[in-house]
Amino acid sequence: xxxxxxxxxxxxxxxxxxxxxxxxxxxxxxxxxxxxxxxxxxxxxxxxxxxxxxxxxxxxxxxxxxxxxxxxxxxxxxxxxxxxxxxxxxxxxxxxxxxxxxxxxxxxxxxxxxxxxxxxxxxxxxxxxxxxxxxxxxxxxxxxxxxxxxxxxxxxxxxxxxxxxxxxxxxxxxxxxxxxxxxxxxxxxxxxxxxxxxxxx
Numbered sequence: 001x002x003x004x005x006x007x008x009x010x011x012x013x014x015x016x017x018x019x020x021x022x023x024x025x026x027x028x029x030x031x032x033x034x035x036x037x038x039x040x041x042x043x044x045x046x047x048x049x050x051x052x053x054x055x056x057x058x059x060x061x062x063x064x065x066x067x068x069x070x071x072x073x074x075x076x077x078x079x080x081x082x083x084x085x086x087x088x089x090x091x092x093x094x095x096x097x098x099x100x101x102x103x104x105x106x107x108x109x110x111x112x113x114x115x116x117x118x119x120x121x122x123x124x125x126x127x128x129x130x131x132x133x134x135x136x137x138x139x140x141x142x143x144x145x146x147x148x149x150x151x152x153x154x155x156x157x158x159x160x161x162x163x164x165x166x167x168x169x170x171x172x173x174x175x176x177x178x179x180x181x182x183x184x185x186x187x188x189x190x191x192x193x194x195x196x197x198x199x200x201x
Contacts, residue, residue: 011092012124013112016131020111023135024104026145032096032151035148044073045095048082080187081151103144103153110157111135117160121167134160155188162188 032038044062051074053060059079065071074082081102088098111131119127134140143153165181 008124009119011031012119012128013115016111016128016135017108019128019132020108020135022106023107023141025103027100032100033145033148035144035146036097038148038150039095039147040100041150042095044077045082045085045089048074048079049086049089049095052086065173078151078155078188081154084154085150099150102150106153106157107135107140107144110140110153110160113157113160113164117164117167120164158188160183 023178027033032042040075043065047062047065051061059074060072061075062073063070063143065073067107084105085098085102088101089095093101114132114134117127118130122130140153140156143149143156149184162181162184165184167179171179
């Protein structure tokens with residue numbers, strides 16, 4: 001890819017990003033998303049943070065959940081979204097605020113990853129249309145703002161990358177794409193992503 005093509009793709013991705021901003025404007029209002037799962041994830045993120053502070057880099061037990069009896073939340077729940085949500089927490093955000101940031105970031109990332117998938121197949125204009133359409137797809141917004149299923153939202157941002165690797169594998173690309181596909185699949189699948197927390201069980 002020559003420099004002019006890189007510049008053209010960069011401008012197209014910036015356009016996708018800008019067109020996606022209205023989808024996350026509600027996150028700038030005071031308070032947090034009132035999705036079905038967001039309060040659960042907020043409490044769980046606090047437990048995840050405490051486990052990391054205690055040196056548990058692969059948390060599995062949330063000791064204060066389930067009315068203080070403890071709950072093995074991170075044994076079976078995909079943890080990648082929690083690790084990523086810890087970045088704004090470490091920068092000073094509240095747990096609820098961290099999920100707002102994560103929801104916005106994952107929504108915008110889904111548009112960009114869809115552009116990366118679609119543009120090589122059908123061109124930059126189609127890539128922009130695909131990226132914006134994916135961000136504003138009704139179910140996508142339901143996951144973000146009604147279900148509050150943040151790990152699922154992250155998975156929706158990663159799956160276009162997995163499909164891109166599959167396309168390249170189908171076209172006879174090298175081993176790196178097989179490895180890339182395996183990594184993305186591991187990052188988006190609950191059993192695989194949670195497995196390190198089970199090794200010491």
